[in-house]
Structure formats: structure tokens, C-alpha cells
Amino acid sequence: MVVLENIAVQLLSTLFYSSILFLIASGLNMIYGIMRLVNLSHTALFSLGAYIAAWTTGLYVVKIFGAMPLALLTIPAIFACIGVLIAAMITSPLLISSYNKGEELQLILTFGLLLVFEDIFQLFWGRVPLTSREAFFSLGQISIGSYIYPVYNIYVIIFTMIIAVVMWFIIYRTRLGMILRAVSMDPEMSSALGIDLRRALITSIAVASVLAGLGGALYLPAAAIQLGFSIEILVVAFVVMIIGGLGSFYGSLIGAIITGLIRTISLAFFPELELALLYIIAIAILLLKPEGIGGGRGW
Amino acid sequence: MVIIRRIGNDPRSLYVIIALLAILYPVLSILRPGWEVVLTYGVILAIAALGFNLLLGYTGLLSFGHAAFFGLGAYVSGLMYKYIGVRGLEIYIAGGVLASLVFSLVVGLVVVRYTRIFFSILTLAIAQVLWSLYLKFYWVTGGTDGIKIPRPDIVGMPTTYMSYDAFQAFYHYYSLAWFAILAYIMWRITNSPLGYALRAVRDNEVRSSFVGLSIYRLRLYSFMISAIYAGIAGALYAPLNRLVTPDLAYWTFSGKIVFMTILGGFKYFIGPIVGSIIYSFLESFAIGLTIYWQLILGSLIIAIMLLMREGIIGAIEKTLARYRQYIISRRINNKSG
């Protein structure tokens, strides 16, 4: 029985990690799929979301609302989304200007953006890791057999699942989604058919950024945010994209789950090699099925 | 048969630069004492950047993980001293070459099959893996404390007896000598059949394969050569810095190499060299000013990519071209006037 409980807990942890990865990777995939743009600064928005959430929680929410779960869970997240959206809109001209201008340019440009973000984080929030323990404990814990597991993680998993369903609905069942898919398949043709390319690009940047910021806000209570996290999670996010397939929505899901599983397994058996194992699997996928497991640009 | 060369790709520019690097050292030690060592660091970084640009400028592959090889060269030197007591600088360099050769071969065999974004991320990932290993296996590498290296033996001679200034000067000219040799070799490479083939592959992959070029093998050679250059630079860097730490393999260091190269202009042979020297001074200056140098660096990268994509050398060449036009049109006006 203990084994079953153990597996249940590991599974939950995996799903939690995968949820966060999904939020990041789906945004990255969206931007890559629609704009053919590789945005190395995307994870900086994740960090920004986490920082804003921490800030809001520490400065206002706790003081005004105490340990009230509703406030702790919603208000920082809302502020995070708004803040990230503003940042994304400010930087969107840069991203759009590099559209179709070659990958070297995009990579170097967004890399510079990443550096700028990292130092802005340092400027505003310093080098000390921040977290939001109040939010984490506000939902309490449940017992799984002899284990105690935080309800917060479960909340994140469920919340992300809802987001995934909503996203799926928007992409595959609404006009907006159809437009985005058209642009990702054939930008020129779409433009010729009257789709406002610029608007589509900006929309995708906005949506992707909010997802990332939300991811940061959700991740914060369960862990901590500090400098350098953007790059650590960036590489993992790309592994997710490689495993799932670049630019693919389903790929984000599949890639996130598989990556989460790999991480859980490697943490259990070879902790030092966690990172290395991830890369080995990514390389293996590249060698065996370069389009990824989720398929090509299947938007 | 004249192939027109501009400043950026003219060997004479290289001679001028080497001469300048030799003369500037004493000049700096008088005018701005303490800053002449920045020049030496610049020379060493220029070696890494030269190698890096073979990959970027000539082969069209953007590696975000070149710090891996630089760090490898540095750590091999440190470990050789720590565990075997080796003090010869030439042996450190040989170690750096060997380690980079082997590692780049193993990594390259896989990584070079993929282009563009895959390649960039894979190289970044490899560098991060190495970095994490340097950090985690602290009982070997000293972790964040790193490995301390004393003054090395240069050409067999111990240097511990030298005064501070004398050692620094000696090290500078020694590094400059290595730089000159390596720059010459790189010049030969870029003008050799291999260099032309790399340019062809970068320009038109499809046509290259239809003309019989093995794209994979060419990229692998380029990758390995650029790695070896970075490894040598790392080995030269370690004894000068006296300390080898994991941040030499961290992604920000790779970012610096990328920045130096585009700052100078990655389309030109001397671009990375000029970029490295200028960057070294920029960084020392900025670090002296503020701890937020990443902000400055990042902003500069963005600014350059938007406004001055050809880098400093590109900007110089454009200005010269306009000047030439101006002179020519003046001459024409004078003749008709």
C-alpha cells in the first residue's frame, strides 16, 4: 500500500511540474508556430509573473486579507498577468520587427532582451529568492495514505487542466483560433485572404505572455523565484518543445508530461544527472523522431 | 585575378591590429596604470571569439554554448595543476586543445546534424550540463570556490620570481604571440578550400549538397576547430585569472562571446577581434560603474541588432565606402567643372 501511495504522490508531483511546463511551453510553441519566432526571453516573462506575484502578496495581500485563500490565490495572479501583459506589449515591437528576418537575428535579439529582463529583476527585487508561503499553505494539506500532500499543487494541476481545455476550445472551436492556425500554416496566404497579420501576431504574443506570467504566479508559492531561473527553465522548456514537437499545441501537452515524468524518475534514481538525462532524452528524440512525438506544426 | 578585399577582410588590418596590441600595452601602463591587463584579457578573449566566428560568420551556426569549451580549457588547466602538479603553460594549452578536441568531436557528431534553433539550444544545453557538473562535483572542482592556479612556467621557465608588472607584461606578449599564430592559422583556414566550402554551405545548403559537399562533415570540422580555439583561450585565461570557477562555463559567458563577435561585426575576419578588445574595456568600465552590467550588455545587444547589424567594422566600412563615393564624385565634378 505504501508503494501505491508513493506512486500517487510522485504522480502528483509530476503533474504539477508538467502543468508549469505546459504553461510555458504552450506559449513558446504558440509564438514559434505563429510567428516562426524563437523567443529566448519568454521565460523571463514567467519569472516576471512570479516576481510580481511575490511582490503583490508580500506588500498588499497579506496585509489586507491575511491568510484568506481566495485573495492569496487570485489577486497576485491577476496582477502578474497584467504586469506581464504590459511588459509583453512594450517589448512586442522588438519581436515583431524581427519577424522573418532570420533566426540568428531573433536569437541574438531575444537573448539581449533576456539579459535586460534579468537585470531588471535584480534592480527591482534583488538577489534574494522570493516566495509566497502564505499562498502555499492557505489551502492546507491532504493525506494520501501515510503521506501528506499540499492541496496547492492539486489546485495548480486542476487549474492548468482547465486552462488547457479552454485553450483547446479557443484554438480549435473559435474563429480566433482558426485565424491563428491559418497564420501559423501559411502567413502569406492568410494575409492575402484579408487576415490582419499584425493583429494576429500581437494577439499571440499577448496570449502566450499571459500564460507564462500565470505560470510564474502559480509556480511561486510551491517553490521560489530568483535570478537565473529564467535560463534554467528556458532550456527545460525547449526540451519540452523538442520532445513534443516545435510549434504544436498537443506537443506542449505531451512534451510537458513526458518531461515531467523523466524529471521525477531521474530525481528518484540519479539526482545529479537530472539535467543530463533530460538532454540525453531530447537528443534521442531528435535522432529518432525529429518532428517530436506530438507531430509537426500541428496547430 | 583580383578579389577585392575591404578593411574587414584584409590581412593588413590584422597586422595593424597586432602591432597596436603590442604598442598599446606600455602606453596603457603609463597613461592608465592597471588597465593594461584588460588588454591582455581582450587578446585572450579574441582567440575564443575568432574560433567562435568560424562557426557563426563562416558556417552560419550560432552556438550559445561556447563557454563550455572555454571552461573546459580552464578547468583542464586547473585540474592538471591540482592533481598532477603541472605548471607548464604550454602543457595547459595542450591539455585544453586535447580536451576540446575530444569533447567537441563527441558532442559535434550529434549536435551538428541540426541547424539553427536546434543547434543553438543544444549547444546551450551542453554548456549548462557542463556547468552543473563543475558545480555539483565540488570535491573535484572546488565548486563555487574553484581551483586556484599559481603563476605558470612559461616556455619552461618559472615565473614566480618576477615582479608583478614584469609578469603581467611577459604574459601579455606571450598571449599576443599565441594570438598572432592562431589568427594567422585562422586566416589560412578561411581562405582555404575548407573556408570556401563553409561559406558555400552557409549560403546555399541545397546547392552545396548538389555540388558534392558533405555538409555534415564540414560543419563538424568547423565546430571542432572553433572549440579548440575556445579551449586554448580558456587555458590561457586560467593562469592569468589565477582562479577557475564554474561561471566560466555559464550561459552568460557564452552570451559575452556572442556579443563580442557581433559587436565587432561577424561578417568580417577582424570583427570578432576588434569586438573582443573593445568589449573587455567596456565590461571593465561598466562593472566599475554599476552591478547592472547585464542590463547594459543586453541593451547594447538589442541596439546593435536593430541599428548596427554589421557591427563596428561594418559601420567603419560603410563610412569609408561613402567617403570613397564622395571623393569620386568630387573628382568627377572637378573634371567637368
Add this chain to the structure above:
Amino acid sequence: MAGEKEILSIRDLSKHFGGVRAVDRVSLKIFEGDRISIIGPNGAGKTTLINLISGYLRPTRGSIIYYGRDITALNPIDRINVGIVRSFQLVNLFNNLTVFENILIPILSRRRAISRFISIAYKDREAMDEAEETLRIFGLSDKADRYPTDLSQGDRKLLDIALTFALKPRLIMLDEPTSGVSTRDKHLIMEKIVEILQRAGITSMIIEHDMDIVFKYSQRIIVMHQGRVIADGKPDEIRFRDDIKSLLIGGIYA
């Protein structure tokens, strides 16, 4: 053709794409020095045949024997190395290299200058001389320092063909070498090609739609239709066959 050396033997070659028989049981013998034009309506399988011979497609059935050696399984790059070279319909050049550098690339490739380690250390004077000579033959010497984007359409085509010839093939296959070029330039280009083919003794198979060019410059014509070879002979033999004429006219304008 009789008494000459047989360099290529295609036996029962077929290529099926699903239900479509792009090339259907083709058997041919090609002799050294042949100057062949492959003609036929669109979709007859001409380009597919060339793709099979040059190695860019694997046959569904059949074999290809080249100088007595079965090369059916050989990959395209190795076929280039044994002398089977092809060009493409669309001009595809190294736009960021000068004309001289463009010609240099295939020469260096052919001379295996690149795979030898020593290649990083020397300049290969011979290759550069050969490049100059090739440019001279094709009449492009005065444009050596220009970039392909600065050349006229005819010159770009010429350069493209020159790149193919620079690989010193024994069997060259050209896919519509005069397409997209003005009528006057067409003949100039063909004259040049034939001159080089004869001088170097290269065997050639050229896909061509312009009948004037076909009948003027070929020494042997192969007519394809629906994946099969329906005629194979000297120009005079083909010229007076009404069934071929109506097929071609119908095929071209249909």
C-alpha cells in the same frame, strides 16, 4: 552508336508513386559520347528518370549499371563522385559568393580538396587556375567579381550550368537548360554546351521542350510518354514519325 563504349545500362527501371507509374519498365543503353535529348509531354516521366539515374529517387524495380557497376543503391553524393551529375530547372546559385567563388566550389569539391586535412593549410592554386579557365570557356571571365544577383538571366543560367560542368562529369543530365531564357540566348547557351560536351567527350542527357533546339543539337532522341520510352533513335528517324509529332504537339499544348 554501334561499336562505342556502353557506359550506362538501365534495366527494367520502374518508379511507382502509389498507383501512378511515373517511370514504367524503362530499359536503355547509353553510350559514351551520346548527346541525347529526352522529350515528351508533361508528366511523361522525364524528370523522374533523371532523378532515378542521379540517385535522388530509389527505383521501385529495376537496376542501373554504370561502367559495369551496379549503382542502384548508391547515394547521390557518391554518384557525383563517380561522375554522374545533374542540373535543375530552376537556377540555384550561391548568391553571397562572387561568380569566381561560385565556380571554385564545385572544383574544390571535386578535387576532394576539402576532405583532406591538409586543405586548411594551403591555397590550391590549381583549383583557382581551373576556375579561371572554366569561366573563360563559358564567357564569364569579365564578370568574375560580380555577384550572381547582378548578372543577366542568361548569364545566371550559364553560371548554373558551368557549376554542373565544373564537377567534370562523365555523364551529365541537364533539366531544361534553356528554359526561362530568351530565344537568342538559348542557342548561344546550347552552342556552348555542345562545344564543351564534344571537346571533353562527356555523355549527356538533356530534357528539352524546344523542338528547334532538340533537332539541331542532339545526336539521339528518346521520346517518353506515360512513363515509357516510345521512341529512341537519331533525329532524322524521329522527325518524320507522325505519331510522335501529334503526340508532342498534343502534349505540349494540351
